[in-house]
Amino acid sequence: MPEKPSDPLTQQDLDSILERLRPRIKELLRRYGCAPETAAGLIREAVIALMHRWSSVRDREQWLLDRIEKAVRRTMNSSSEEPRDDREPPS
Amino acid sequence: MTESRRPDPETPSPQGDEYERMFERIADAVGGQLPGILREIDAAAVLLAEILGTPEPERRALLESGVRFHSLQLCQLLEERSREAWFSAPAQAVGLAQLAVAVAERLDEAHYGPLLAEDARASAWAHLGNAFRIAADLRQAEGALQTAEEHQRRSGEDAYTEAMISSFKASLRSTQGRYDEAARLLDEAIAVYRQARDRHEEGRALLKKGTALGHAGRHREAIRLIRRALPWIDLFQEPRLLVAARHNLIFFMTEGGRLQEAEESLAETRRLYRDLGERMNLVRLRWLEGKLARELGRLDEAETALKEARDAFLAEDIAIDAALVSLDLAIVYLQRGETAALRQVAAEIRPIFASGDVHPEAFAAVLLFQQAAEAEQVTRALLDQVAVRLQRTQASPVG
Numbered sequence: 146m147p148e149k150p151s152d153p154l155t156q157q158d159l160d161s162i163l164e165r166l167r168p169r170i171k172e173l174l175r176r177y178g179c180a181p182e183t184a185a186g187l188i189r190e191a192v193i194a195l196m197h198r199w200s201s202v203r204d205r206e207q208w209l210l211d212r213i214e215k216a217v218r219r220t221m222n223s224s225s226e227e228p229r230d231d232r233e234p235p236s
Numbered sequence: 237m238t239e240s241r242r243p244d245p246e247t248p249s250p251q252g253d254e255y256e257r258m259f260e261r262i263a264d265a266v267g268g269q270l271p272g273i274l275r276e277i278d279a280a281a282v283l284l285a286e287i288l289g290t291p292e293p294e295r296r297a298l299l300e301s302g303v304r305f306h307s308l309q310l311c312q313l314l315e316e317r318s319r320e321a322w323f324s325a326p327a328q329a330v331g332l333a334q335l336a337v338a339v340a341e342r343l344d345e346a347h348y349g350p351l352l353a354e355d356a357r358a359s360a361w362a363h364l365g366n367a368f369r370i371a372a373d374l375r376q377a378e379g380a381l382q383t384a385e386e387h388q389r390r391s392g393e394d395a396y397t398e399a400m401i402s403s404f405k406a407s408l409r410s411t412q413g414r415y416d417e418a419a420r421l422l423d424e425a426i427a428v429y430r431q432a433r434d435r436h437e438e439g440r441a442l443l444k445k446g447t448a449l450g451h452a453g454r455h456r457e458a459i460r461l462i463r464r465a466l467p468w469i470d471l472f473q474e475p476r477l478l479v480a481a482r483h484n485l486i487f488f489m490t491e492g493g494r495l496q497e498a499e500e501s502l503a504e505t506r507r508l509y510r511d512l513g514e515r516m517n518l519v520r521l522r523w524l525e526g527k528l529a530r531e532l533g534r535l536d537e538a539e540t541a542l543k544e545a546r547d548a549f550l551a552e553d554i555a556i557d558a559a560l561v562s563l564d565l566a567i568v569y570l571q572r573g574e575t576a577a578l579r580q581v582a583a584e585i586r587p588i589f590a591s592g593d594v595h596p597e598a599f600a601a602v603l604l605f606q607q608a609a610e611a612e613q614v615t616r617a618l619l620d621q622v623a624v625r626l627q628r629t630q631a632s633p634v635g
Contacts, residue, residue: 154270154273154274154277156267156270159266159267159270160263160267163259163262163263167259171255174255180254181254181255181257181258182258184255184258185258185261185262188258188262189262189265189266190349190351190352191393192262192266193266193269193273193348193349193352194349194351194352194355194393194394196266196269196270196273197273197308197309197312197348197352198312198394198396201312201396202396203432203433203434203436203437204432204433204434207431207432207433208395208396208432211395211431211432212393212394212395215392215393215395216393219392219393
């Protein structure tokens, strides 16, 4: 694996990535029915991972979106296996 | 649990404002982490210099004892240094990857989060696996890559790490002659890079797949895949990869008997080799010219080019390539019926393999060639078979 373009990590870059991705992330969270309090931790973890991998990721927006989707899917799939409080009791 | 419902994304949600507030909180939280990460990035270069300035036997103890060394950025720098040493100093590449593993295993999960720490471990073990493969320790390579996969399963969210492990595993399968498996693993990597819209890495994976299939004798597929890879490779970012791709394309055209096409492509590519200006690439160009000239029946021209290439590899102690060129030269002498020259070629590569620092499979292949030359029983089929065994033991310049 070679070196990737190495522009330095800045607050401005991070803010603009999050700003540009905001509608797509919101759409993704709605699609999976992921509540904001659950999503916040997942997104924060993904953004911090991106900050650590800044110089090795070429398309940072796509990378971040993919990573958030994976985390949301994993979390929502595992939570849907748990007993649901809105389920009808067996008759 | 409200989280598991699937509302229509088009319907305005009462959560809209909550999502907006969530983004504000995230921006504040990551902004707060930024100075720390930037400090870690700066410190990593200093820590790396300190490690590399320490005598090798003491490096590991230094890493284990000092918490300041347990840094994700340092781990990534050690991996980068290991990659740089892959082709020039394989044993050093293993040592550096072992240090990356030592750091990764000590990362503080409370600081980085368990997923990021697991991902770093997966990446470090994958680098160690690939370094072991290049250093010809296939058993250790297999073990390290398995450990990488276990960590990756626990992390599971970084597609790049997943693709990297698949790609390194594919290189191991190619070395083992398991080309179909290598191609399947590279398909996984290609899918990841395509999804991530990383055309350059997709191009590299396509090139690796083409090269694996080419070594399996499937020259047509190899040529098709390498042609698909070429437009994705970023010349400005990695000119060496583009030269490697064009080199392999011409190589498989020659092997597949598409000599006219190979000659035309070679004419178009010569300038690229020269612009890159790397001496060993120019030697490889000479080798390719000799091989193609031989297939076109221009045996004198082939002999001159191949001798030049072989002598250059011998001068640099690049054993496998020297042996492979010698086999190409042997085919020239075989075609001319010059058995004495053939015996001499076999004898000339012996000293470089006597050093013992070569892949056992390569050593066995060379021995087979020498014994056949001494017994005057060399055939084209035998030379091709020996070449295939030698090629498998080569560290691919594709990465």
